[in-house]
Amino acid sequence: MSQSAMRRRTLPALSILVCSLLCGCASEPRKPAETPFMTLTDGLERTVNLQNPPQRVVSIAPGATHIMRAAGGLSSLVAITSADYREQDLAGLPRISALPLDLEAIVALDPDLVLASDQVNDPSHADLFDALDIPIVYLGSASWEAVLASIRMTGDMMGTSEQATSMVDSLAKKRDELMAKTAAPGVRPTAVFLISPIQSYSFGAGSYVLDLMRWAGLDPITSSFDTPAPVLDDEWVLMHNPDVIIGSFGEDDAKDALLNHHPTWQSLDAIRNDRIFSIPAADILTPGPRNLQAASQMARSIHPHLFEVVAPRTGNESLTTK
């Protein structure tokens, strides 16, 4: 047999073999149920069909983990992200990288739902998960209302609607109480929030962090910025002279750190009067239900008199807060 004849016969045979192997390797597509268990619109305005109640959920954003906790769905989580620093009770769960996304690790966990955040995760990952036939829901958390709606929706997905609704009602009530406390006249010092004492990254108009500051009875000086994350110039801060500086400064001495990186700020009222407060980054920098805790901590640090416990005058009266 000539070489060219052999080639003519071998090539089609090889093609058929490769095609057969490829078809064999491809996973059997999951058969969709007749009627979806639930159809929802997520934070990216995508319509998502869930065929069955989720049993194996992977969270790829710390904010999504917080919302799962608030909605009472923790028992269905099979993995969280390596950035979920404060979830000590979930220490037994595998941690996956969300930035960049460790897709192989997620697929290996065989999840029936992936929870993402519309503020953190890449929207294009939706196509990726669709192709893998793994439902992904982007939980909305651009505003407090969106966070509450996400808790309700997560409760509906996880079959914990009652617990989620109760949590939403409780959070809404606590927020209203906090705002009522700080609405007293004359309690609105000007303030700036700094993500770090090193570079002056802050938040601009429309940011949920400015809302939290307002709930805490503060007047954020950066509300004039249109950009969501301005890097403040030292002289601009000096000129606006905030009464209070808040940030996620960690355990270090915030005043020393600020003056080390911004020596000219020593004349700021906030520095001179030691009005510098640190809030845990996980509570304030991750949009979610824990933000209320951050606002409450801010308010208690800045306006302690509003939260003073009034000593009972008689033995029959119980302790009350103002």
Place this chain on the structure above:
Amino acid sequence: MILGVVPVLGIGMAFGAVSLPLGFTMRTVLEALTGAAPSGGDRMADIILQIRLPRTLAAFVVGSGLSMTGVAMQALVRNPLADPYVLGISGGASAGASLFYMGLIPGFLAGRLDMSLAAFLGALLVISLVYMIARSDGRLSVSRLLLAGVALAAFMSAVSAFVTFASEDANKTRAVLFWLMGSFSGITWSDLPVASTVTLLGGGILLGFSRSLDALLSGEDQARSLGVSVEQMKKTLIVVSALVTGVLVSIAGAIGFVGLIIPHSVRGLVGIRHHWVVPGSFFLGGTFMVLADTLSQILLPGQQLPVGIVTALCGVPFFLVLLRRTDYQFK
């Protein structure tokens, strides 16, 4: 060019993140120069004297120094693409700063360092390695210098990228990324003495070598035949450039393009004689950097825009136009 410096320094002082009356600004500076107490408010005087004045002067010094070392590097490797960072200095400084910020420098050393010193030591380490690799039989090979510089710069960039990526502290990651883009934010008076002394000394040495630099552009053999001590000059150029660049990068970060485009722009204006190119680069580089830094503060009012972005966005089109319009020559 010299005449243009004073008005440009005035522009640097007049514009910033907040709007201050020009008359008040100038009066405050004059009062400070004459030793009188500022007559304006403390806060506004602080802005002018403690933020804008050192910042403007630092921008001038850094622009001047980087431009002059750009001239030296282009002459040394006889390549118009060379800039102060061609020998890996910025890569070393960035790696030093990144390792320091991320807490990856051994404790006994970290306690004695700050970020600037860590960046300077990183630059020094890289240039020493490049020098050792390029040195053979008492001579420095320009090709080896270039290749070792490019390779070590890539290696150090990978080190910076890895420690930044692997860091769990987002604040420090942000700070490193901002620093890598270059900025005069946070400059204080204490940053100026060393930076300006090193830049002026480096400028003086380069000016003293101007005839030798002219000869070197023709080739090492030609320079030798004209009586230039080529090996000695190459070593001096490397030490001076490394020192100036290392110090400047340590206070302002790795600001790009200035050291590349200013020397070429000056050649386009005054010709190729280093007697003019060195001082021309000093003044034009400083002037350009002050204007770039002023723009970086005006473009996003109240915010810091890394000046490295402005030098590239504004400097490169200006340079290309100049390149097109003039009868440009490198050698």
